[in-house]
Amino acid sequence: MLSTKILKLRLSRIEKGKEHLSTQDKLMLVSMDSPDLSANFILRLFKMTLPKQWKFQHETEEDIFYNTQLIQLIEDEFIPAYEFHARKHAWYEQCLMYRLNFITPEPTQQQINVFLRHLDQCLDQLPKIELLLYFLQKYPTAQHAIALAKAYAGAQQYNQAIQQYEWAQRQSTQPNEVAFYGYIECLLNRRQGEYKAHVSDVEYTLDLLCKYEKPIDQKSYKKLLDRAITALLPQQLLQTRAIETNVFSDVGRGLNSLGKSLGGIFGARDFYIPYSKELIASAPQLLHDHDVFESLSQSQAMRSALQRLLSSSEIDSSEQLLKFLWISIQQDPDILNSLQPPIDSAHLIQSLSKIEPIEQQALDLGQLQLILEQGLSAYLGDGRLNKQHPERHHLYECRDEIVQQMIDFAVWFYRDIVEIYLEQQNLQLQQVKQLLIGQLPEIALSSGLFAYQFEHYQRVQALFDWMKPKLEKGNDFEKMQAxxxxxxxxRYFDDDSLITRVQSIQQKFVEYKSIRDQQIFLH
Known part of the structure; x- marks a missing residue:
């Protein structure tokens, strides 16, 4: 770097010619021994190299005076002009370190706030972290600890970030939602198996989120809650969630259905039954007891927590008791009161052991199930139809009756089953949350049970949200997928009219197949 004597002359030249000197000219003047401002663009590419490390002089007052001017020039003009390079090589941090050492060794809180705002825009790397650590050590406040925690988190140093967030929380008299969310993110990113005895980071995170009342930023809260639930549930259960469909496939299906709709408007009739295996497979799936049982059997943390809660010496099968506990909660959430201290383990174990699980018998859909699993062609076959068949209109009419019947079924299921079931599950979730969170001494058990109950509710909500636009605003193709x-x-709902409705659709499909088979070309 330049000596102070030369820097003084260069800064004077910049001040006098600032109206016609470019930012690059100014940078060349303060960083190069022999800057050639007349060089063209190509020559500058070869001659000029952006500084990585600034070397500021500080031996004399004159050094400090002119290097202060240089720092101001770097901060005001060079950093905005060369932002990527400046952030990568910590230009601002280098300038700030010099300021704190030689210009403003005792900054006011207002000045520190300005420094922190600038540091917030810097990359989360060592120079920034060292400066934030300096502020915290010299001025130990929750604000400085949170800033440092955020930088540690950005550098993926989650242990240090969590420590700083927790220290800041202990110093604070008012809740800080942004800091709380940052703390939660660190726990979710770290995912340590044991935050404290018998409690993992994720289990603790879910417990904290459930206890957090009246979040202001609802969107961020829900996002973190979803992340915690997802992290806690087993992968096999997550695989049955709704799948995001390819946008181009959706557009293609939309154009195809639009073409057929226009064909109908202009007099053409369709004998195809609208069916998209991909779209159906991507739709939300409800969570049923047998899905939960299979996952609970693999949850060692929840089984161990239940054993500790009920005294392991009295338990023959924690897996079975956990299953019975889930069934009991679905029937009456008040059973959770029995898990709150003082616990009568013997009585509770005896009560749970007497529960007889009600097996969910899925309704036999017959050929409709074959279609759902393998597609329409698996049931109808691949024969080529005779478009000139004299009884063609019967096929059209039967197809239209199937479409109308199925759409009517979808509307009934949406309004009379799903909508009511959603209200029930929402109430169930609130009851379970109130009885679980903060009431049970075993966080692994309370967080786990809440996660499954939340997922149960969320699947119903997702199905409701998926069906609503298709049935209310969609075309026949979309309504048919619904x-x-x-x-x-x-299949898993017990309703008096369900069997009758399904059988009516089945019969109409049998009729459609019979008519269609008669109109297939014989080879």
């Missing part, structure tokens, strides 16, 4: 999904999900 109908296929309704058939798939309706």
């Amino acid at each position: 109908a296929w999904v309704a058939l798939r999900e309706a």
